[in-house]
Amino acid sequence: MGSPVSAEGDSAAGESAVAAPAPVAEQSSLAAPPPAPRGLSYAVDIVFCIDVTGSMTPILDAVKANALRFYDDVQHNLTAKGKNVDELRVRVIAFRDFVADGEAALQESPFFRLPAEQGGFSDFVNGLIAQGGGDAPESGLEAVALAVNSPWTNRGDRRRQVVVVWTDQPAHPLDPTTLPAELRGRVPADFSALTDLWEDAQGPLGSSSKRLILFAPDGPGWSDISGVWENVVHHPSQAGGGLSEVDYGTIVDSIGNSV
Template structure:
């Protein structure tokens, strides 16, 4: 049976790459080459089909603790660039981070500002964020930021909210945010006040051991 709905989908995977997150990273790495086919199968089961899929990865740690606090890829066109995508994620090592909080909001801002595709009548722009930690307030950088801190990030949570809610590059009908994050600052506020998001509450400090790859695929396909 042919699928009723066909979509052009951009997905940005925002991954906490601190030391406790090795389980989640191992899941992403183990399934990297199958990601397109597995997601397409989940979509087809829901009478949907992806015409074009691009995937981008942002791995974050802590700007105030780590030498490599933010690692970003370009978008990979799947399945044509599946091997390049796999090589990128294989190179991410769960390390560092120190104590909570981490730099999750900076990573989320980078994801929102991704170079999203603008064509297609059925577009979806999906951010999937995984963390087991709270996040530094963006205001911290206003009193002095580390050398690697990116320019042009929102100055506070209100500016980040504005970026999500329509002042950024994402399309309002197309945008989706899936968060696997603890009931902690700022994730609980985002879950309560931002539109088009689903907050799957994780256990703090346990590396998202409870997150299952197939459940993530199901959540992504439901969001499209």
């Protein structure tokens, strides 16, 4: 696992979620980035993998409340860091538990180009309902696999492909037998194959452009990822707490730091 380091930036870039005890130290496998050259254009794609099981109401409400201002908040954060984003797109993969919820375990959006399509992004997020999931764990690794296989942009002087996971539960081991037939070709059969997909220099992600930000508990799946994968920042969350301790400004700043 990467060595614990202090979180990069504590200032809130927007409204906070419900106040809670101080978070556990961030864990990161990212090297400290050099000062950002000014004048470069960035094409940034962000995929949010959001656990929408019953306990996740606190963070889901915070995301809904800030969806329409998300573009402005990220742009402000990046501008302060000397980064000029020419193109920003976001997409959402909402997940529950394929074992407990079947086909209702997954909802996927296309990429929304911001700010032109921020209404569509907000509408999709606001349509998500925190329900289902059964008992822990949930199908988070499947969501990560689908995120990795997103139709990423090839525009910009410098590209970033950012996957952000929000969950308060550990992840099921990958098991193709639990998936609908149409998903089996898009999700690796086991964790080793998922790791290979993330690390493959010839795969869907650029070796220098990929980033994974985990707001997830220390537990099966997420600790395995943060202990092995490159370019991962892990903010350990409280199991079962719906990420009520996670501040919205920390989310925006983590995205800004990853670009």
